[in-house]
Amino acid sequence: MTKKLVVIGAGMASGRALEHLFETDAGAYDVTLFNAEPRGNYNRLMLSPVLSGEKTYEQIVTHDDRWYAEHNVTCRFGEKVARIDRARKVVVGEKGEVPYDKLLIATGSTPFMIPLPGHDLDGVIAYRDLEDTERMIGLGATPGAKAVVIGGGLLGLEAAAGMAARGVEVTVVHIMGHLMERQLDEAAGYLLRKALVDKGIHVRCSANSRQILGDGTGHVRALLLDDGTELPCDLLVMAVGIRPSVALAKEAGLEVARGVTVDDHMVTSDPDVLALGECVEHNGALFGLVAPLYDQARVVARTLLEDTAHFVAREVSTKLKVTGCDLFSAGDFAEGEGREDIVFRDPARGVYKRLVLEGNRIVGAVMYGDTADGNWFYGLMKDGEDVSGMRDTLIFGPAYQGGAAADPMAAVAALPADAEICGCNGVCKGRIVEAIQGGAGTLDAVRAQTKASNSCGTCTGLVEQVLAVTLGDDFVMPAAKSVCGCTDLTHEDLRRLIKLQELKSQPAVWQELGWTTPNGCHVCRPAVNFYLLADWPLDYQDDPQSRFVNERNHANIQKDGTYSVMPRMWGGMTDPKELIAIAQAAEKYGAAVKVTGGQRIDLLGVKKEDLPGIWADLNAAGMVSGHAYSKGLRTVKTCVGSDWCRFGTQDSTGLGIRLEKKLWGSWTPHKVKLAVSGCPRNCAEATCKDVGIVCVDSGYQVGVGGAAGMDVKETERLVDVKTEDEAIEWTAAFIQLYRENAKYLDRPYKWIAKVGLDWVKAVLADPAERAALNERFELSQSVYRKDPWAEHVHNRADRYQPIADITLEAAE
């Protein structure tokens, strides 16, 4: 007698299982198929092409009415299953019971809706089925329509791109720092973001949603972010993840963890009930991609036919179905002990490839821009093939395997004269050789004459090889010192390229400039962080995790792990109220008290946990951070000047305070100390400061480039001016010039030694240039002239405490 099979859920997994079942033994079962959606199986993966208009719904139907009829499947579409009665072996539908010998649960998953206030408003949808897709298509018909997508994963981005293709203005809001963080590393995420932004899609990463706002009639109006931004929208799509639909199975008393628990044969805790697809959990794993589901379908069909088959979870690969965004991700690309990276970047073409190797096997691959070899790598990975023999050329793909190892010099020598060396400026080998034979014997000379390697810089190595081949032994490779092991670029080149290519994020720098490590190291990260914030104050956000401890914690770490806390004393002036607050804070937190050389008071020995507390106390008395820990403005030392001193020629204290109020909070390549002395007796020791001003009867002598540390150096005169305002204008312009040009960790005197004081003077002598520098400095200060202590007390005080204390319970 034919056995009865009931299937709950007509999705891609159960559809494939039925195909296998009928192929192997068409008459084994009478099949009844329940589906809550009023239709049969269609290819859900293809909803995105339907959304973008590249396909129609009819084209993505996999099983039509005729197919079900041919295979005698009783379809109960649009009917929900009320419950499963395992004791009587029947499935209870809304329109009646159906008995079964075997039951297959394929209830799939439901989209997870973040329970934000307003999530139940009309116009807030998921991206799951044809209805959702049609809502989004409908929006495209409205001129000027706006949509917000929460979730920068695979589904969210496909929804965003689809709507954008239909003319909707779309903003993607993603909580993580880069898009598709589960499939992509930062570098690939950066390239993806760039491509989406080029398509006109707005992307906001590291953005927390706070509330969905209604328009008063129950329809969505906007999404409100934690930072207070309102994103207006007519439709809000949540694509933040899925959850297995397990309610039916759970009610039926089947074993359920996160999903319906199945064994290797896809059998649940009841031997007559099988399950597959996104609703199951196998060995602790859930499934969201189609490849393992098809494997499960094969196993289900075999199990139903009492054949033995085992489901083995395998590595899966991902591709994003957005036209023009070519990306591929497979396996595990986290770094690990014994794991090695092979990274290939071609900034000009926007290509990034990264292979992760472990024990001579590929265990992960991320590719962007050129994914042609993705399946080849995926094949090597799946088969666990030993790649040691082709390792040198592996990253270039199957076309480059076999043959002798290439000598780069021979390759360059063999290039014809019209071979392009520098893609940015269109310079061919012949032109470079001509310049060299005309006397350009160094990289700089070739660069100056031909412009080769003058833009993105990635062909620098090639140009050097052309020099070497042309000059023979006469050519000496320049020994420029690179920033660190992550790059061959020098600090100077790095700064130049960040400006020239308008690189505005760390992943942008790593990708476009070909970093050899995934996310830099402790040497380059602080430097890159500074260069970015100095050049793009409004676009780039300071990254505390790329700062040394003192700047991250806004206090100076001491050798015993405690911190010193130093409030600002403008121009070295204080008053009884501040001194009382400092004394009370010192007593309360057990701090040692030291008067510093910068005319301030240092509180030493404060525990990290106490930092927010002592800051709040000092803030309450009107004091702010003295930045005694930063590569930035430290202190402006002054004498009492004409206010008190019988020799004072000008108000040196007042000028010092004005300078400090203008410059405080600014980040600089290294620390910056100022002083203002009221007369040439120089009590404020202004002539050994980074900027030192000496007041004289006729005005102000502004000196720069002094030092009193490892090197002792007297300042050199930058300019003499008549008024306080001019002294301030020149000082700020000088600081900004230093911020924009110096190498990270060069004090001004070192930087001046490299560029020459004459150059500095020549630049600053132009009033227009000074004004522009002042303007750029003020723009940056609009972001950075604020008290970090107050901000940390309000926003991140908890970060100063241990995440957990598990000593107490253990004491029992």
Next chain:
Amino acid sequence: MSWIDIGHIDDVPLRGARLVKTPVGCVAVFRTAEDQVFAASNSCPHKGGPLSEGIVHGTKVTCPLHNWVFSLETGEAQGADAGRIATYPVRIEGKRILIDAASVGKKAAA
């Protein structure tokens, strides 16, 4: 192993660390750019620098005091420096960070 929940993964900054007080002393919990989590001694064997305050790059951390670099996976000092920090089993379940109780000197729950 007996696992204790010590917090949510987002409580630890990306490419950063937080401290956990345990019976064996302060343990640093690190989170890499790839969202991997490691637990290791907070104290550098060189001069006792607090490693939780170091810059996290790849699966390594650099001590803030004198730039010793340690692998978070093995605890071994990298490069020319010789030394090792203790590491402790830690894992992620959902978004929660769990640490192995026994390894940090905590008796199994009664």
